[in-house]
Amino acid sequence: MSDKSSSNAYWAANLRIIGISLAVWFFCSFGLGIILRPALEGIKVGGADLGFWFAQNGSIYVFLVLIFVYAWRMNKLDLEHGVEE
Template sequence: MTDKSNAKAYWKENIRYLFILLGIWFLVSFGAGIIFKDALNTIKIGGFKLGFWFAQQGAMYVFVILIFVYVRIMNKLDKKYGFDV
């Protein structure tokens, strides 16, 4: 595999992972906090409705977790394509 095709494959896979992780973040922040709020509010956690919890705190927790997941995925991707220095 040439360097140019190697870099192209790397970025293609990187963008695919980005879209997947951003999709998860969108579903959690916009979906759980706004769209599915009424359905989630029937469930309570610690005295608070689940829809409220996702809108106020859950989306932030998921975002931080997704950052760590992205770092782990990118480290594996760097090793796979030989970009780990």
């Protein structure tokens, strides 16, 4: 595989990881916190409705988990393409 196609494959994989991460975060923050909030009203978490919890806290926790998942996946991708630090 040439250097140019290897570089393109690396960046395509990187953009795929970023896109999936953004989609998960969008679904958790906008989808569960705003759009599906009325459907989640009956479920209580820490004294608040689950939709409110996702809008206030859940999306932040999901974002923190996504940071660690992204770092783990990028380290794995770097090793696969030989660009590790």
